[in-house]
Amino acid sequence: MEKRDCILIVDDEPEIRRLLVDYLTRNNFEAVAARDGREMWQALERHAIDLVVLDLMLPDTDGLTLCRELRAKSNLPVLMLTALGEETDRIVGIEMGADDYLVKPFNPRELLARIKSILRRTRALPPNLRPESARCLCFAGWCLDTAERLLTAPDGVATPLSGGEYRLLHILLDHPNRVLSRDRLTEMIHGREAEAYDRAIDVQVSRLRQRLRDDSREPKLIKTVRGEGYVLAASVQRQASCI
Amino acid sequence: MHLSWRGLPSSLFVRMALILLLGLLVAQGLSFWLQWGERATVVSQARGQNFADRMAEAVRALEAIAPAERSAALATLPYGDWQVTLITEDQVSQNPPRGAIGAMLSARLGSAREIRPLGGAAGMGMMHGNMPRGFDVRLQGGQWLRFSGARELAPPALPRDLILRLAVTLMIVTAVAMLAVRQATQPLKQLAQAADTLGRDLDAPALAEAGPTETRRAAQAFNRMQARIKRLVNERSRALAAVSHDLRTPLTRLRLRAELVDDEKLRDQMAADLDAMAAMIDTTLDYLRGLQTSEAVRPIDINALLASMSEDALVLGRPISIQGQALAPYTGRLLALRRALQNLVDNAVKYGACAHLRIEDDANELRIMVEDEGPGIEPGELARVTEPYYRPDASRSSATGGVGLGLSIAKDIALLHGGNLVLANRAQGGLCATLKLPRVAGAAP
16 A cells, blocks of 8 residues: 555644544545644654645744745645635735645535645655745746736736646746646646547647737747647746736 | 806806806996096096186186177187077076086185076086086176087096906906816815725825815815725724634534535535535625725736636536627726626526626727526516625525625626626526626726
């Protein structure tokens, strides 16, 4: 049997801690709980944690500060939980380095799916190549705000992206000037093996080209490498904000 | 005093300007009339002196010669415009003597002479400068002499430069009056503008508390009111956030506990109930937060917005068709617009089984139609379904969930953009919700 991923749950509500540990254990994870920042650091020393589920509101240090401290020390992925549904909280959470964000009450299955997706994404690359987190990825005059999940064109027009388009662009921007195969892209986006003759990725690339006003017959930004896959032909700057 | 305002223009500026000008004209006319009278008096007095001189001269000359030679001497006297004749006792004017002319004549001759003004002008005072047409004077010895004017003596015409001066004064005063009225009405206009902005943006900058006392006080009162409204709204939001936070924690526990239930059907039902409760909290908060959105206004690629929504819906197994295209980016609030459209699409899918998006665009207005193929809405209910918490058919919505806020939120967002949400039943069945978004001139990038 393969080694189970270990999840650390940081929440000040004892019942939620217990229920979450229970739920994750039943779903093939190992789970450890901590009630505040102090316990979190202890748990991190004692166990080999793969991902932290962090509540935004904690009694001693708040979740945002913890998240930032955690980011400063390690590449450990963080999923934020909050009982405040404000859009601005989500943005702040992502800015502080959280990989994802869920609002309470969440569907436990959604939590599972997100945990799996984050682990998959962070493992797609060896740790030394894992991109450092930055809110904005700028390329060829365009700018992708990963907190607001918003793409801004060189002329300042906000260009909304679908979930699929966003994930694809994010992956391409994480690997500029590197050829990514269809299989690899499909796996990173959908978490499944590409099926034979799977055209989903090609459809998504062509939609994304359209969003980026890239001519599909002679693309300049997302180029097709015949027989291999796709490559983003631009240098990417990581910035704190889109200018 | 009751003044009828009917017939007057509605603008306060014009009204005040008209009233002021009317007052000024009357005042100017009155002062002109008084000046005219004064001037005439002075002129007639000068003429009286002159006349007295002439009369005294003639009387002295005629009294110095014998009565028989007088009629011959008359011709040699220089009278200018005056006629001098000898008259008999019965021709003498019967008017009683009056005015200063008698005294003036006596002063010049050294002794009194009987003097009678000529008729016609009897009732007329000196006020208008018209002297009597002439006088009958009794010489020493009883002979009467008549001096009569060759023509009616009018006061001299007004000199041209006086009229010019009056016109210039009037013009200056008019300009100053307009300026004063503008000064008075300008703050009102600003106040109205500020009140308008406040409706859309609670965080609008405070009014400048400057200018005359009244203006300053109005601005201060307005700013205080704005601060009060802001505080109220913020307090309400905070209270709501606290309540929703406290509700979310037990809901999370329940949601996790529901996963422990072995009966799959029961578990799904519990999950659905909990989802509905969470959605209620979310939409209620959304609605109450709705119009105080501090989201920045920016140009948005509407085509990309609709395409992304359609693709996201496809993942959930809800195909959405899109017809037409926006011709240019629309300047607005992205999250708000997305929420409005999402609500309309959700509604269409919920009640009408599908959603067709249609875009109509021109230089003035962007219209996004969300159409479904459901039963539509009773014509009588069309206007009411956008009211918050209103649901046309309680039984139907309890089956489909929802709080009755989706359309209210969409409408509020349309209003926030200066537009509107119009609902109509389609001829071929189903509902058409039109999001009308005006393109503000100059707002385009």
